[in-house]
Amino acid sequence: MKQKMSLFDGASLFIAFLTILFLTASIGTIIVGGLPFLSEALRSKEVLFSIRLSLATSTLSTLLCFVVGIPCAYALARCRMPLRGLCRLVLELPLSLPYLVLGLCLLMMFSSGAGKMLRDFGIRVIFEPAGIVMAQWLVNIPFVIRLMRTALEELDGRLEFIAGTLGASRWQRFCTITLPLCRNSMLMAAILTWSRAVGEFGATLMLVGVTRMKTETLPASIYLNISTGDNGMAMASAIILLVLSGTALLLSTLLRRRTASRMEGALRP
Template structure:
């Protein structure tokens, strides 16, 4: 038996390290080296000036601007993405195929082009009328939220639709046959089943909002201490030759991204995993005990 077990282990190791697996590992190593070198370059260039950057009024302003606008746009994105994804995946919505193509097209467009489209809209007579009544967007902080929305909303809808597609439709069918309305099914079945996917959508949308720059640059520009976000602060620092501050600001974004990943992983952890595992182990022990008793 021991000899057979050793042979199986040897065959398993051989299968794990065949030619194709070795090639895949080498390619993964090159990819990790490429990505890791970029992160190390940011850390190496920014760590010496990190304290100076984090105490700078301008950097702190850009940090607050990024956090506030990303949080607002994320809440709006998720609030709009949930009913939109439901309409596209669970209803006989008119022109559904046109809407799907429009979403896909928006995802593939450059962000600077989306920002330019918003600039045309809010520079039109309608946009000027909105400005006259106090709702200014172009070259204003409000425009940052709109720029993040136009970039992230199709992405959020795509993620939520994918989550809805993974739900067993039989559960919804049974609930409706028992008298539940569409709203009840959405609230009591779809949302709980999509909990982890919705958390991922929320976190990733927020992170993308923090890093958005192309559409923001086109719609509101980068005005110091007014429409300056963290990416805009990096852009201004590089434009003025202050590469040390730019790297330190980039390090702040890197830390925020790492913290976002940690929060996402914690929130996405399935509830009761340890209890389930423990239950399985206890069940296994009880089964072995019972078997031993019967054999005795």
């Protein structure tokens, strides 16, 4: 028997449809305005440079996030860490900070005496492409740590315990049991982290500025074109960014559904 729609249900649907309409109109404005300039943008050396730089820096920063983030998440979830609550707070604090503040932190750090020493050794970050990777890494590392920590805490530790009783070391258990069980969570986290890195701008702007054909990522290209009054090229660059982010979101959704269907199948008798 069908239930009659309540006033609360109707109000919720109305608000949801209004929100969808607003978002569709906002994104549609960019798409309609930028499509006539998209072909020109895809032939532009500057836009192609920004695409390549965005893809390269986002991929590298995502890899670095997981190289650092997985051990940090494992330490928080499985190790007897002193002052765990404080450590968790420090590691996840950047999630609540504005990206401009994170960029300012990096700028001050690499402008200090230690930063100048690193520059003398050839590690140049400020106003350099390497700084884009650093900014993306700082913005996304707490996101990766939280996602991976949650995935590790939700795992059933009995399999690792049994492997330990059979003589497997911590490292062997981590490589043969923990990581394979977290595979789908890692893939989803990687896709979302990469998408966030592609669109990162605030911390990057503070650390490396915006220099054409040097530190010009896709968000920086949009900023430069808007600041010079070239709205058409700005909207065309925005369409490219929308396609990249939308593709990442679609892959993440498909992977999540696949994971959910596998878990459903495993629970069936």
